[in-house]
Amino acid sequence: MGLEQIDYGVFIVYALGLLGLAIWVSKADHSGERNTEDYFLAGKSLPWWAIGASLIAANISAEQIIGMSGSGYALGLAIASYEWMAAITLILVGKYLLPIFLRNNIYTMPQYLQQRFDHRVKTILAIFWLAVFIFVNLTSVLWLGGLAIQTVTGIDWLLGMTFLVLFSLAYSLYGGLKAVAYTDIIQVVLLVFGGLLLSYLSLDKIAEGAGIVEGFSRLTSELPGHFDMILSSDNPHYMSLPGLSVLIGGLWVMNIGYWGFNQYIIQRALAAKDLKEAQKGIAFAAYLKLLMPLIVVLPGIAAAILYPDLSKPDQAYPSLMALMPAGIKGLVFAALIAAIVSSLASMTNSISTIFTMDIYKGLVKDKSQGHYVLIGRLTTLASLIIALIMAKPLLGKFDQAFQYIQEFTGLFSPGITAIFLMGMFYKGTTSRGALAASIGSALFSLVFMQLWPSLPFMDRIGLVFLICLSLAYLFSNKSSTQDQDTSIHVGDIDFSTERSFNIAALGCTVILIALYLTWW
Template sequence: MNTLQWLDWLIFVGYLAGVFTFGLYMSRRQKTPEHFFLAGKQLPWYAIALSLFATNISSGSLIGLAGDGYRVGMAVGTLEWGALLGLLLLAFVFLPYYQRSGVFTTPEFLERRYNLTARLIFAGLIIVFEMFVFMPFVLYTGGLFLHVMFDLPIFASAVVIAVFVGVYTTFGGLGAVVWTDVVQGLAMLVGGTLVTILALVRVGGVGQLARQAPDHLHVCLPPDHPDYPFPATMIGGYLLITIYFFCQNQTIVQRTLGARSEWDGRMGAVGACFIKLFLPFVLILPGVLAFVLLPDLEHSDHALPALIAEVIPTGLQGLMAAAIVASLMSSADSGLNSWATIFTYDFYHRLIQRTASPQRLVLVGRLASVVLLVVAVCCTPLLEKNPSILQYILVALAYFSTPIIVVFLGGVLWRGATPAAAVTTLLTAPVICFAAQQLHKFITWWPAQTVYWMPLGAAMVASVMIIVSLFTRRKDARSLEGLIWTWKDTFTLEPQLTRRRGVPADTASARAATRPAVWHDLRLWGAVALLLMCAIIWWLR
């Protein structure tokens, strides 16, 4: 399907060269671990919002969402709209405690709340997941896109992508990652909007689309739908995956920890909600349009690259190819940097060399990035036989995220959660989740869909957490100070605004400064995002 002309190649190569150069330029600033791993804590809210979006939407998401849009329809959009709940939980529940505790990683927070063992188990789970599941998924889908668009071998494409991303991420650190994410996030939005508009024009408009694919435009599918039953996609297992992905996932949380203030970090999460509202119309709707224009595709995951080749004219295909590769690079560089951070701080610095110099920590982080890329590239061929890459990653996340959600929610919301219970939960949860997934073969009423069995599995895991906590020793109240969620810290307006300005919250000048700044109220914008989400779902029901 190689249809690119010289102008397309010029745009495509020029974009990649620009990102590569920018990443190397940013690497000159990474002199300390705080700069390399947390961007010197100088990130503004708008950069965080765009980086959260770009990190979340990988090439796998672009291809997978459009593919399931082709196969199922706009109901897949409930995954994106449901993500608002996870982002708001991050902004209003988890992030204040991450920021105030001064941690570099989410596993480090578990040590503060529970003990070192809980931290190491969680860090180990993240390393395994990133190395054998997430990074191979990202590299494979990037290689798949280049294969469908340019007839390039999937594995060779994955190797080239890994080398390209590895160079600017390994040397640039989080600062390079986030600021390139800003550029790449904008490229994705522009590219997705372009292909949607041109495909919609080719179909004949919204009315013609509704006549040719009426079933693909409904969001609320029956509760027994095998993949996207409504409302379970919003409040069932996928909600749990969303909570993990946005509230405990180091790749996401690390961006907010690099904020220049607590307000910027939290507003970045709220700002990302508004981008999420728009995404199904530029990521999933193209799959529905491909269903009308290209009804005979052999594989639904080929919908997006095939649609690009069909409707995008010469001169713009290079821009679209750059937008897809941008999504790949954003997820790959983010996963790479967060994995290096966890390995460096949760294993090397915590267990091997407590007195390591800042330069040594940065070097270890860079070497860890190289190891991850090599292993991930070797694992990419294993994904070729999956019928739906989106369902593959969702099932993998169901296993991985369930114990983490229970341990974090229990730790932040309940003083009675004990270190022994956290460790027991993390160790036994995989077996419990496997049982929850397989029980439908032995119990007729037990659900087979991930969206249903995952909440039941989470309830079983939570039962283990509660029972063990009741019979083991909890940490003393003093050690938990500042780690347990309260309404006051989360929803009080004044501390949000004073922290943004860097003014002590208990001064008269701070109180005076906060009064007129209603537009900075996180509660207001969070409520607006939720209302818009409900309105969109009602419109497409």
């Protein structure tokens, strides 16, 4: 499959327009030297609609669109649990976690850990996040993006990856988070449009022109196993999504860790004008998450009928783009590439924020704001070069990149989630307890992987999380009172929310219950 001349024209116009918008946003209402709040937190000026759109754009990238479509191709609608359960998670993050972060003027997650615990906890977790963002997130987005470009255009994957790096640098290196967040709005609109159009065309193709209702009916009848939300123990994919654990087990740990404590995600909410604006943005993002399976999972399931002989499941989404008419194909392809670039820019902005504010600034003090912004830009450049070099060696052998990402981050997510939750809601938690949980997370995850290989991934996450909570509690109670840090309190924080947020939360819950009852 390839693009036609009009598609290339549409793509070029879109790319240039995006760059122009990013530059204009970066320069608007700003003069003089750019400070760290401008560059890393968009001057704390983002409105709710920019926050919500940017949260989704940062989340929806190659590993989501291509990787989750590939998982839909291989195992079906059950993979949508990652999306639908994330909607409820976002509501909880908005109500219970954001008030703590914004009240304490947090820039980064490691900064919170230093304020709550000490520099040891901060440094260990900062180094971990830098490693994961560079060697897991950046590499996976680049690799899948390069494969998508190769599948759609025929251009070599390495050239495609290089283009993505250059495009990302072109529109984010100068403007920082503000340029990324405002251009995300356009990308989300086009991605939603493109995903829904692709679902429509796929279902209509299956129905041989009889319409999407008939197409969906044929899809469910020909692939009934692909529409089980709760997989039974005899399902070949049970190890990935073990039954009720998607509702009451380790998926909660993964989601809370990702949406609540992941720097490149939560950074958008930290850049809000105020708490109310951040919570509105979170609620907006939650409803967009409910829509995501129609955009990324359903096309993958349809591809299992339309393209049953794909060599790799991750080829499903790019292959389906052949169904689109000329011109529209170029526009959707441009939106896909822009979403990939947006995620790259989001990740590198967070990498530069953590490195500059949590590591470099502690070693090289009393420099100008411009100096630290420069270091942030150099860090962005270096991280992309490293990811470009390491992408194929790390991901070239995997069929489903989405599952690879979950497996790797699953080593550390239980400990991180335990540390933050204990630190926020149990004032007796100490630095020693936090360190025990962080080390225990990786240690017990590896032990269970080796000694209990039949334990499903998600159940392992839940079990290790409980162990980490226990370690944090036991080691904290054995610590001296001098080891405790009480610089952050939650007792005087008001967790009440506006009526509009409460209505949005209730609606999201009702929709989620209806979805699971329908596809149980």
